[in-house]
Amino acid sequence: MAEPVRSRLRKLLPWAFGLFVAGIVLVLTIAYSGIYSVAASAGHPDWLDWFFALGKRRSVIVNSMTIDAPVLDLAELVPLGAAHFQGGCATCHRTPGQALNPVYDQMLPPPPDLKTHAPMWTREQLFWIVRHGIQFTGMPAWSGQDRDDEVWAVVAFLEVLPLMEAGDYRQYARGHSEAQNYSIREIVSEGKTKINLTACNRCHDTDDAPPMSPYVPRIGGQNKAYLKRALREYHSDLRQSGFMEPIAAELDDEHINLLADYYASLTVSLGNPARNPSTPKLEPGRQLAEQGDRSRKIPACLSCHGANKRPDYPRLDGQSEQYLRQQLQLLQRGGRTKTPHGAIMTTIAKRLTEQQAEAAAVFFASQPSAEQVGHKAGEGLRQ
Amino acid sequence: MSHAIKKMFCAVALLVIAGCDGGQSAFSGLGPVSSRITLLIWIMFIGAALITALICVLTLISIAGPANWRHKLTGKKSIILGGIVFPVVTLTALLIYGFLVLKAGGTLVQAENPVHISVVGEQWWWRIIYRHDDGQTTESANELRIPTGRPIKIELSTADVIHSFWIPAYAGKVDMIPGRINTLHFMADKPGIVTGQCAEYCGGAHALMSFYTVAMTPSDYDAWLAKERANAKPAIDNQGEQLFLSSGCGGCHTVRGTQADGRIGPDLTHAGSRLSLGAGILPNTTEGFAKWISQHQTIKPENLMPPFDIFSESELQSLSVYLNSLE
Numbered sequence: 209m210a211e212p213v214r215s216r217l218r219k220l221l222p223w224a225f226g227l228f229v230a231g232i233v234l235v236l237t238i239a240y241s242g243i244y245s246v247a248a249s250a251g252h253p254d255w256l257d258w259f260f261a262l263g264k265r266r267s268v269i270v271n272s273m274t275i276d277a278p279v280l281d282l283a284e285l286v287p288l289g290a291a292h293f294q295g296g297c298a299t300c301h302r303t304p305g306q307a308l309n310p311v312y313d314q315m316l317p318p319p320p321d322l323k324t325h326a327p328m329w330t331r332e333q334l335f336w337i338v339r340h341g342i343q344f345t346g347m348p349a350w351s352g353q354d355r356d357d358e359v360w361a362v363v364a365f366l367e368v369l370p371l372m373e374a375g376d377y378r379q380y381a382r383g384h385s386e387a388q389n390y391s392i393r394e395i396v397s398e399g400k401t402k403i404n405l406t407a408c409n410r411c412h413d414t415d416d417a418p419p420m421s422p423y424v425p426r427i428g429g430q431n432k433a434y435l436k437r438a439l440r441e442y443h444s445d446l447r448q449s450g451f452m453e454p455i456a457a458e459l460d461d462e463h464i465n466l467l468a469d470y471y472a473s474l475t476v477s478l479g480n481p482a483r484n485p486s487t488p489k490l491e492p493g494r495q496l497a498e499q500g501d502r503s504r505k506i507p508a509c510l511s512c513h514g515a516n517k518r519p520d521y522p523r524l525d526g527q528s529e530q531y532l533r534q535q536l537q538l539l540q541r542g543g544r545t546k547t548p549h550g551a552i553m554t555t556i557a558k559r560l561t562e563q564q565a566e567a568a569a570v571f572f573a574s575q576p577s578a579e580q581v582g583h584k585a586g587e588g589l590r591q
Numbered sequence: 592m593s594h595a596i597k598k599m600f601c602a603v604a605l606l607v608i609a610g611c612d613g614g615q616s617a618f619s620g621l622g623p624v625s626s627r628i629t630l631l632i633w634i635m636f637i638g639a640a641l642i643t644a645l646i647c648v649l650t651l652i653s654i655a656g657p658a659n660w661r662h663k664l665t666g667k668k669s670i671i672l673g674g675i676v677f678p679v680v681t682l683t684a685l686l687i688y689g690f691l692v693l694k695a696g697g698t699l700v701q702a703e704n705p706v707h708i709s710v711v712g713e714q715w716w717w718r719i720i721y722r723h724d725d726g727q728t729t730e731s732a733n734e735l736r737i738p739t740g741r742p743i744k745i746e747l748s749t750a751d752v753i754h755s756f757w758i759p760a761y762a763g764k765v766d767m768i769p770g771r772i773n774t775l776h777f778m779a780d781k782p783g784i785v786t787g788q789c790a791e792y793c794g795g796a797h798a799l800m801s802f803y804t805v806a807m808t809p810s811d812y813d814a815w816l817a818k819e820r821a822n823a824k825p826a827i828d829n830q831g832e833q834l835f836l837s838s839g840c841g842g843c844h845t846v847r848g849t850q851a852d853g854r855i856g857p858d859l860t861h862a863g864s865r866l867s868l869g870a871g872i873l874p875n876t877t878e879g880f881a882k883w884i885s886q887h888q889t890i891k892p893e894n895l896m897p898p899f900d901i902f903s904e905s906e907l908q909s910l911s912v913y914l915n916s917l918e
């Protein structure tokens with residue numbers, strides 16, 4: 209650089225520094241003086257709105273660039289996404305056919321109607337928004353830590369939401385739960401009937417229907433001690449799930465005991481999810497379940513998940529392939545290590561190859577659930 | 592020598608000497624093979640010390656000795672005698688002696704009717720298989736029992752990585768190499784208990800991979816082997832056995848005579864009658880079992896048994912009492 213330019217720059221330096229400090233002092237003075245109103249009622253000046261909108265859009269676009277969206281099976285995911293939307297998002301974002309509660313409409317910015325807003329984003333961008341939330345707006349992040357796998361069900365739902373009529377939506381959001389028609393006396397004292405967050409039937413199995421989605425586990429006929437433990441673990445943030453934690457947070461010990469009793473004694477009269485893979489396809493999984501794999505130091509799954517095992521270990525028979533695969537992948541990622549039981553299974557899951565996890569999921573999904581074995585007068589599959 | 596260095600030297604020397612004592616020492620020489628090796632070691636050691644001393648004296652003389660001595664030392668004769676004849680003679684003698692020692696092991700190799708045992712190195716414990724004359728086998732773990740006065744033939748293999756089987760008191764190290772079976776022969780002179788150790792780094796818990804070797808009189812040994820071969824006695828403590836089976840321990844451990852038939856971890860049919868737990872690291876007591884089950888990942892980090900922090904105090908107690916009763 210030429211000498212005169214350099215010396216001029218050197219002279220400018222103190223001025224620049226002075227300006228910088230003055231700027232900081234100005235900002236602090238404005239903040240301290242209280243001149244700027246943070247009132248939501250005041251709204252944002254247009255330039256600030258524009259600035260925030262730009263920042264949000266660019267941030268979502270840039271941050272979601274590295275995300276690889278999987279193929280989404282809408283039929284499997286939408287019911288779960290809808291049920292969660294009802295419990296976790298509808299308060300702010302309204303449901304189809306319903307006006308937004310004026311309380312939430314007064315947020316700044318107000319939560320948008322996603323029927324019109326969801327199509328503005330790509331699948332990856334929707335994922336990123338629902339997974340991470342949006343600063344300065346009140347849009348929360350996903351409530352299950354490191355449970356990115358769960359978010360896709362909600363994304364699938366958001367993609368079909370624009371096409372949904374109020375009736376379709378209600379059907380999904382309600383699942384198997386029944387709308388009671390309160391009499392006017394009941395309405396007066398109980399309030400209008402609504403779909404309750406803690407209505408398990410919205411997602412889980414009933415005595416005559418499978419879960420609403422293969423990503424929701426069967427809990428009817430599951431071991432009582434395991435059900436209790438699982439609900440307590442969701443309740444106290446020891447087991448992560450964005451779907452179950454908000455629900456379990458509302459349950460106290462008494463509810464948990466009642467629910468575990470109820471589901472443990474629920475007899476499942478329904479057959480298996482309609483799939484019946486051919487036997488050769490089942491063979492590797494059966495091998496693993498009954499014998500394990502000595503070369504990889506994997507014990508037989510049935511030595512812990514078979515008949516007459518500890519009641520605080522889960523049964524796997526009749527659980528869907530999707531759920532089993534998802535949980536095995538979660539265990540392999542170390543997503544269930546916060547509890548002693550989870551630590552046992554994590555050790556074993558980490559020894560499984562991808563193909564072995566797949567094979568085990570296929571095998572256990574093909575097995576009739578424990579109840580049905582019992583019904584057939586004990587002529588069980590195993591000794 | 593500064594004071595600190597002196598102190599350190601003493602500490603190291605003490606450690607070295609302490610290491611030579613007791614059951615895990617190449618100097619104890621409790622069998623014909625190892626006692627000859629020990630003798631060879633001593634001859635070499637003392638010989639080397641003497642030669643070193645001699646060289647020191649000669650060096651001193653050549654620097655500060657009387658002139659006529661110095662003159663003699665530089666003579667052709669002393670160079671031929673001391674530099675050529677002496678080394679050739681000593682080294683040849685040692686070589687021949689070495690061959691003789693080797694041959695002592697060789698006669699054991701040809702011995703008829705040796706006691707036949709297989710040992711498989713596993714990360715990080717020892718699977719021990721006694722081969723009976725009728726072709727059947729009995730599996731045990733982490734403890735080798737042998738009769739005195741009979742040649743022992745041990746077949747060494749590995750289930751995973753390279754290990755090295757070493758009972759310093761009886762024989763030299765022999766590697767356990769994937770895809771191969773190496774054979775080790777030795778004999779124990781008198782009854783006694785010594786320790787062995789894995790002598791080739793094999794991953795995480797390598798340093799905690801030891802075992803006891805118990806040499807017994809032939810009649811004691813036969814009685815012991817007959818007991819070891821039998822199934823576990825029906826449990827007195829039914830609750831403990833129930834816990835063992837329902838918690839999934841049987842998926843990895845065998846207790847012959849029950850449904851537990853896992854082959855991934857040590858056979859526990861007679862676990863209560865062994866000297867140690869966890870490959871030589873915990874005492875074999877009810878408390879030892881409880882400690883192993885509840886804290887094994889702290890005591891022996893990275894070992895391949897899953898952590899089982901799920902038992903209540905009383906469950907842990909019945910489980911430990913049950914395991915300890917498996918004699």
Ligand SMILES: [Cu+2]
Nearest residue numbers: 789791793797
């Ligand atoms: Cu080793």
